[in-house]
Structure formats: structure tokens, C-alpha cells
């Protein structure tokens with residue numbers, strides 16, 4: 268799929284140093300190409316109708332044109348390590364059996380019995396065959412038809428042609444993607460340099476260390492948009508305002524299907540209304556409220572060296588923590604590599620953070636055919652400690668009334684997700700209230716939200 272026409276005309280940015288200017292301050296390390304990458308685009312200023320989030324009809328068209336046509340992260344390679352291991356991936360009322368084959372390849376089959384349409388497999392696990400619980404028709408785990416207890420009564424069935432329908436499978440960095448559309452362009456053709464960017468951050472060496480999920484009462488796009496821009500920090504996460512210059516976040520388009528932001532930590536932005544903060548006060552603020560480098564409640568251990576910035580001080584803490592945790596040397600990592608908020612997304616619903624510390628990953632799935640409910644999943648990917656092979660975390664499902672804060676495995680992020688979640692039900696309520704009225708995305712900082720809608724429109728127009 269070709270890059271759509273986008274404008275590269277200069278557009279307004281927040282006053283003050285850019286993200287690239289902030290990178291320039293790190294003179295002791297090489298800044299990787301991934302962070303020097305820039306592709307500002309102008310996706311316009313047109314409004315979008317609020318009923319894109321509330322209309323059943325719009326959702327049904329999304330199902331048909333987006334969910335059944337796009338690449339979606341299904342599971343991790345290590346979750347289906349052995350031949351026969353099967354992960355059930357479900358979305359918009361559809362179900363796939365993502366199954367490891369004897370030759371190590373992975374196939375995805377429609378999870379349905381071709382006799383009378385019963386869901387074929389109720390639960391994932393290691394399977395030597397798929398036997399329907401209703402009348403016992405059975406398929407091999409390569410999808411071919413195996414047995415019919417009443418073969419004499421089905422003269423119309425040609426066993427050789429009675430295989431389970433397949434979806435496409437793609438693999439990248441341990442992530443297994445599926446696409447219901449057998450004609451869809453290959454995933455790797457759509458995501459441009461994103462794999463090259465993540466090679467730098469050692470994505471291939473990561474494992475799924477944490478997986479927490481929760482059902483959220485909002486349309487999937489409203490949920491995804493809560494994580495596609497950085498300037499909500501000012502009002503939603505005000506505790507971070509002293510040390511996150513959220514309005515200086517850089518937004519880029521890599522391909523039609525991939526956008527990203529990169530925002531600096533350890534720099535006070537123009538939205539901070541308190542008194543000027545010393546470098547020590549900045550460090551204390553970061554340590555006290557949690558950041559990529561620290562844990563909440565930590566306090567300043569040693570004074571800053573003369574001329575040392577809070578950013579370089581915190582980066583050193585982060586490098587040391589990574590070295591202790593993994594046994595690898597991170598002295599080459601630049602400050603941004605270990606401190607900054609760098610988040611990519613692959614259209615429509617997969618978000619992955621770059622950088623060397625824990626990579627946050629989000630997935631947003633409509634809950635069955637309910638367009639006003641979303642299964643919001645948060646995963647943390649960490650570099651495996653040297654000479655170890657930790658098992659992937661199992662998903663922990665929070666109750667509807669349970670706060671993210673009880674998921675202590677998320678560390679300082681748990682409280683942040685409760686802040687993010689506090690907007691989601693009210694935004695769905697508000698969108699319903701707007702009816703056929705419009706919402707407004709900003710031109711630059713909400714470019715990634717705009718791209719989400721631009722791509723939905725593109726898929727729907729096909």
C-alpha cells in the first residue's frame with residue numbers, strides 16, 4: 268500500500284526548543300538514527316463527526332472494512348512455542364486459532380466447525396487436533412480435515428477440500444500478527460522503518476514481563492487516542508508537568524500505517540506555572556512521582572555534579588538500573604534512549620514504546636460487537652536478563668470496578684493509567700451527547716489521532 272498524499276508544508280510548533288534541540292544537549296552519546304528521524308506532515312484541520320464513536324452503523328462498517336482487513340497483533344511467539352500450541356485470538360465476534368505447526372511455522376484458522384458452525388475450540392492450549400464437541404468432526408492442527416464419525420451420511424463433503432479457512436499470519440520481533448484478509452499486503456511492507464528503529468532498542472531480546480487488561484466503557488478509538496498524544500499530560504497527569512515538556516513532543520508519520528511521538532523527560536516545559544525549578548528539584552520531582560528512570564518514592568541519593576543536568580543525572584540512574592537488571596552494558600545509550608516517551612503505533616490498534624527500559628505496549632479491541640466497550644490491554648516488554656529466558660506473563664484481567672492501581676506489577680504506571688481511564692467514560696458520554704456534531708483535533712499534536720481517522724476512511728473507501 269503506497270503512502271497516501273500528505274503535505275509537508277511547514278506548520279506551527281510550540282515556541283521554545285524542539286525535541287531535536289533537546290537531543291543536541293546530550294553531547295556524550297551518539298543519537299541513534301531512530302531518534303533523529305523526522306517526518307512532520309500536515310493532515311489538515313478538518314473536524315470529525317462525533318458519531319464515528321457512537322454510531323452502530325459506523326461500527327459495522329469498521330468491522331467489515333477495518334477489522335476484517337487489517338493486521339492485528341494476536342499473541343507472542345513464546346505463547347505458542349511448541350507444535351500444537353494454540354492461542355485463541357478474538358475480535359468483533361470473530362475467533363482465530365493461532366497455531367504452531369510441526370515445522371515451526373505459524374498458521375491461523377477460523378475457529379469454527381464447518382459442519383453446523385459451532386465454535387470449534389473453546390480454550391487455547393496444546394492440541395494434537397481440533398475436535399468439535401458437538402458431533403465430533405475433527406481437523407488436524409495444520410487445518411486439514413481429519414475425521415467425520417458419520418462420513419457415510421455426507422456424500423457432499425470432499426475431505427481434501429474441507430480444510431479450515433485460514434487467515435494470514437506475519438511475524439515481527441516475537442509478535443505474531445494476523446489478518447482475516449487473505450489479499451492484504453504483507454505487514455512488513457506497511458510498517459517501513461519501524462523494525463529498523465526497534466532493532467536499535469533490542470526488541471528481539473525482549474519478553475512480555477507484564478500483561479494487565481480491563482474492560483473500558485468507551486469506543487476503541489477514544490481509548491487509542493488517549494495514548495496517541497502527549498499534551499494531555501498538562502491536565503490529566505499534572506504531577507509530571509515539572510519534568511515533561513509535553514508541548515515540545517515531536518510527532519512523525521513513518522508510513523500510512525505507522526506514526527510515532529517522541530517527548531523529552533527531565534525538561535520543564537512552557538506549561539509549568541510554578542516557580543522555576545532547580546536541577547535538584549527536577550530530579551526530586553521525577554524520583555518522587557515515578558518516571559522511566561525511577562520508582563515512586565525514591566529520593567535523591569547523591570548531589571548533582573557541578574553543571575550536571577537533571578536529565579543526564581536521571582539517565583545515569585536509568586542506565587545503572589538497566590545494567591543491574593539485565594547484566595548488559597548500556598553506557599552507549601543516549602539520554603533519550605533511556606528516559607524519553609517514544610511511542611509508535613501500527614494501524615489500527617497496536618502501540619509500542621521504543622527506548623531501552625520497559626517498552627509499554629497497548630492493544631485496543633472492541634469488546635465483541637459492542638462499539639461502546641473496549642478491552643484495553645497494557646503489556647510491558649523488557650530485555651531478558653543475560654542468559655535467561657523468562658516465561659511470558661499471563662494476562663491479568665481487572666474487574667470493571669477495580670482500579671489499575673491494584674496492578675502493582677505496572678509500577679508507577681498503574682496510577683497513571685487510572686488518570687488516563689478517568690477521561691474515557693466521560694469522553695464516550697460527551698461524544699454521545701454531541702450526536703452528529705463535530706470534534707476538533709489539533710493540527711500538529713493530534714496528528715496521530717487524525718491519521719487514525721484518515722486510515723479508517725481510506726480502508727472504508729475500498
Ligand code: FES
Nearest residue numbers: 380382383399402
Ligand atoms: S457442529 Fe461441529 S461436529 Fe457438528
Ligand SMILES: [Fe+2]
Nearest residue numbers: 493503504687
Ligand atoms: Fe496519559
